[in-house]
Amino acid sequence: MRFSIRTRLTFLYVTLLTVSLLFFGAAFSYSLFKIFMYRVDSQISSVANMMVHTVIRPSGQLFLPQDFDIILERFFGIRTAGNYIQVLDQTGNIVARSSNLENFTLPISRDTYMSAMKGQTTFEVVRSSGRYPVRVVTKPIIIKEKGHVAIVQVGSSLEGMDEIFHSLAYIFTLGIAASVIIASAVGWFLARKALEPVAEITNTARRIGAENLNERIKVSVPDEIGRLASTINEMIERLEKSFKQIKQFTADASHELKTPLTILKGEMEIALRSKDDAYMKEVIASSLEEIDRMSYIVRNLLDLAKMDVEKESAPKDIVELDRVLSERVEILRKLALDRGVRLDILKNKPASVLGDQVRLSQLFFNLIDNALKYTPQGGSVELYLDTEGGMAVFSVTDSGIGISKDDLPYIFDRFYRVDKARSGAAGGAGLGLSICKEIVDSHSGSIEVKSDEGKGSAFTVKLPLAVRV
Ligand SMILES: Nc1ncnc2c1ncn2[C@@H]1O[C@H](COP(=O)(O)OP(=O)(O)OP(=O)(O)O)[C@@H](O)[C@H]1O
Ligand SMILES: [Mg+2]
Known part of the structure; x- marks a missing residue:
């Protein structure tokens, strides 16, 4: 089962908090315990050391009167207060005990006794006198010439420490439990707060369809989620633009095809009723023109559709642009002559690019x-092919009618014509430049236009040169 991000975030947060609190509690208690033990050990060990040096006579005899602890404290200044003291002979029998032990004895295990016999000092915690544990140091008294004389045991009740640790455990358990409960509630609330924008994005995204692509997600703060919302908004914007373009394109395409069809239909209906052969021929000739125009549009539309689909898989051959240009100009020379426009190649530097020859020729x-179409009689069109900075630069400069600043941004749009009436008569559909743009884009190049209305235009295409290996 998959849990929601909110649940997972809260769980993670609470788990981390619990683990850190437990770790902190354990480390704190352990350090405290260690410090406590260290102090107790050094205290009982210093009393044991003093005992070792005072309870033995130079002869090796033990000096242990009744109430020896009181005497030790009064006469020798040894502070035994609070410590249980017990002295055993080398066989392990108790020979003296401090008065505060009353009826109890400090137990000595076999291991501890054996260690003492080996001359080792042992620290241990024992439980015998009452509820509280006692920390006991067991130390042998050894005299060089006599060997083992006795064993001294000094104990300190851990009553205080035991209580402190019990209270500490209680406080920690309560504290951790309370923190975990509060953290769960706060975490749950914070996670909801943090994820609120995500819920809003989801709701808006769910609402958005082809019909309301103008809707946008509200971006409140520019944090990670804000950036996600902005990115989705940008994506919707691009979708909206493409949708609009497709709608516009479909509408324009149907309009462009419908107009010649209507004209054709009208002319043919009249021709059908006419008995005049010459008139009929005229109608057929003009109908053929319309059909030509329609097939020209359909061909261009197909080209555009094909280029949209083939964007990635278009052929990539070495294309010699200079040769393509010469061939094209040969074909267009007649058209230039008919129009009365001079067509010159000013420079045709050999330049090869990687791409599709048919498309580049079409470009x-x-x-x-x-340039020929929009340049009046007597004008000129100059062509120029050069290389510059790893690019092939091709430009077409004409002395024609030019394009106004208002129209310039749109001339590469599909079906865009500056003067619809005039270009229409000249057969233009407004697709030529959009095809050029597609071709340039698919060859990773660029196309620019500079134009002065009434003076002429210059189109410049830049394409990356093919790298020869
Ligand atoms: N060299 C030019 N001088 C002046 N205007 C131009 C020039 N080239 C393009 N235009 C303007 O830009 C418009 C778009 O050009 P485009 O080549 O896309 O379409 P078209 O020539 O009208 O039709 P098509 O190329 O589909 O036959 C043209 O209608 C024309 O108004
Ligand atoms: Mg054109």
Whole structure:
């Protein structure tokens, strides 16, 4: 089962908090315990040391009167207060005990006794006199000449420490439990707060369809989620733009095809009723023109559709642009002559690019065709092919009618024509430049236009040169 991010976040947060609190509690208690024990050990060990040096006579005899602890404290200044003291002979029998032990004895295990016999000092915690544990040090008294004389045991009740640790455990348990409960509630609330924008993004995204692509997600703060929302908004914007373009394109395409069809239908209906052969021929001739225009549009539309689909898989051959240009110009020379426009190649530097020859030839044709079409009689069109900074630079400069600043941004749009009436008569559909743009884009190049209305235009195409190996 998958839990929600909110549950997982809260769980993670609470788990981390619990683990850190437990770890902190354990480390704190352990350090405290260690410090406590160290102090107790050094205290009982110093009393045991003093005992060792005072309870033995130079002869090796033990000096242990009744109430020896009181005497030790009064006469020798040894502070035994609070410590249980017990002295055993070398066989392990108790020979003296401090008065505070009353009826109890400090137990000595076999291991401890054996260690003492080996001359080792042992620290241990024992439980015998009452409820509280006692920390006991067991130390042998050894005299060089006599060997083992006795064993001294000094104990200190751990009553205080035991209580402190019990209270500490209680406080920690309560504290950790309370923190975990509060943290769960706060974490749950915070996670909800943090994820609120995500819920909003989800709701908005769910609402958005092809019909309301103008809706946007509210971006309140520019944090990670804000950036996600902005990114989705940008994506919706791009979708909206593409949708609009597709709608516009479909509408324009149907309109462009419907107009010649209507004209055709009207003319043919009249021709059908006419008995005049000459008139009929005229109608057929003009119908053929319309059909040509329609097939021209359909061909261009197909080209555009194909380029949209083939973007990645278009052929990539070495194309010699200079040769393509010469061939194109040969074909277009007649058209230039008919129009009374001079067509010159000013420079044709050998330049090869990687790409699709048919498309590149179409690119040159469309640009030169435009220049010839929109240049009045007596004008000139100049072509120029050069290389510059790893790019092939091709430009078409005409002395034609030019394009106004208002129209310039749109001339690469599909079906866009500056003067619809005039270009229409000239057969233009407004697709040539959009095809050029597609071709340039698919060859990773760029196309730019500079134009002065009434003076002429210059189109410049830049394409990356093929790297020769
Ligand atoms: N060299 C030019 N001089 C002046 N105007 C131009 C030039 N080239 C393009 N235009 C303007 O830009 C418009 C778009 O050009 P485009 O080549 O896309 O379409 P078209 O020439 O009208 O039709 P098509 O190329 O599909 O036959 C043209 O209608 C024309 O108004
Ligand atoms: Mg054109």
